[in-house]
Amino acid sequence: MEFIHVLNLLSDGEFHSGEEMGRTLGVTRTVIWHAMRAIQELGMEVYAINGRGYRIINPLNLLSVEKIVGFLPADINYDIELFSQLDSTNHYLLTQLGAHDLTGKVCIAEQQRAGRGRRGRRWHSPFASNLYCSLVWRFDTAISALSGISLAIALAIVKTLEDCHLSDIAVKWPNDVYCHGKKIAGVLLEVKGDMTGPCDIVIGIGLNVNQPLQVVKIDQPWTCMQSSAANKEFDRNQVLAILLTHVDKTLKFFQQSGFEVLRSLWQQYDMLHEQEVEITSAQGSFCGQVKGVNAQGHLLFQCGEKLLHLSGGEVSVKKKQMEWLEEKV
Ligand code: BTN
Numbered sequence: 001m002e003f004i005h006v007l008n009l010l011s012d013g014e015f016h017s018g019e020e021m022g023r024t025l026g027v028t029r030t031v032i033w034h035a036m037r038a039i040q041e042l043g044m045e046v047y048a049i050n051g052r053g054y055r056i057i058n059p060l061n062l063l064s065v066e067k068i069v070g071f072l073p074a075d076i077n078y079d080i081e082l083f084s085q086l087d088s089t090n091h092y093l094l095t096q097l098g099a100h101d102l103t104g105k106v107c108i109a110e111q112q113r114a115g116r117g118r119r120g121r122r123w124h125s126p127f128a129s130n131l132y133c134s135l136v137w138r139f140d141t142a143i144s145a146l147s148g149i150s151l152a153i154a155l156a157i158v159k160t161l162e163d164c165h166l167s168d169i170a171v172k173w174p175n176d177v178y179c180h181g182k183k184i185a186g187v188l189l190e191v192k193g194d195m196t197g198p199c200d201i202v203i204g205i206g207l208n209v210n211q212p213l214q215v216v217k218i219d220q221p222w223t224c225m226q227s228s229a230a231n232k233e234f235d236r237n238q239v240l241a242i243l244l245t246h247v248d249k250t251l252k253f254f255q256q257s258g259f260e261v262l263r264s265l266w267q268q269y270d271m272l273h274e275q276e277v278e279i280t281s282a283q284g285s286f287c288g289q290v291k292g293v294n295a296q297g298h299l300l301f302q303c304g305e306k307l308l309h310l311s312g313g314e315v316s317v318k319k320k321q322m323e324w325l326e327e328k329v
Helices: 003-010 018-025 029-041 065-071 088-098 151-164 235-256 260-268
Strands: 046-049 055-056 080-081 105-109 131-139 167-170 176-179 182-193 198-206 275-282 284-293 299-303 307-309 316-319
Touching: 003 018, 003 029, 003 055, 003 299, 018 055, 029 046, 065 080, 065 235, 088 105, 088 131, 088 182, 131 235, 151 167, 151 176, 151 182, 151 198, 151 235, 151 260, 167 260, 198 235, 235 260, 235 307, 260 284, 275 299
Parallel strands: 080 105
Antiparallel strands: 046 055, 105 131, 131 198, 167 176, 176 182, 182 198, 275 284, 275 316, 284 299, 299 307
């Protein structure tokens, strides 16, 4: 029995005695006691009152595969696996890849112990606050033909946020999503396969939904859906279903037409367009101006006389007039 089953019983914010929960879950009170310790170790505040039992202070909206499927349109039949804790949803799916086509396999977690960000960074993944989601998709094309895909996924996140009535949303090449000038979501693509195809892509999305304020050790300004929408609380199950619907549509569209047709949409939301930026890559740092993206999703960067085409990978972009340091993609 996992602590999450106990947490599910407590998620209504009411008192539940150890005996009652043990009876419901078919376990002893000692097992419940250990689960309560695990819950407290997550940083969750718990009231324990003799004779009444346990109660968590803030009612929880936990993820549920059943609820997510209930929000999904009937034509999306993803195989969704939910974990209460995992090192990384991307890593988990990468270990599952093999000869079989796992397109449509989704992994979500309430918490990641080693959430991965781009460029070897860590992705903060506190328990039951945000969305940490990865999806497998198989493409028959060569890896090189997929360069615009991360930008396309960022646009799917933009559409999700708009459906949730958030405003002032922007994208930052290659795949960050911002709301009111602060980062709200990131995408990490990891590829396994032959250079010439087919290849399996694990698309990892981290979306801040109700990120607790105490998560402050993030080295750039960040926001979450809740604080961007006047403290409105979002049902993560519903947000995830909207996100998967847009991602599904985007991937099918990309498979048919590539990134070229999404280019004008990208331009509409591009926060770097015509901006003076500093690019850092393995070759060094360069200053210049962003001239949009090309049909493959490469960044067009005017550096003196030269117009360079940069691909995502290990390049970082810093907007020059931004006051804060280390704003990297
Ligand atoms: C970034 O650096 O902006 C990309 C962050 C991607 C985070 C997501 S959370 C779900 C998936 N699993 C991971 O370990 N990382 C991605």
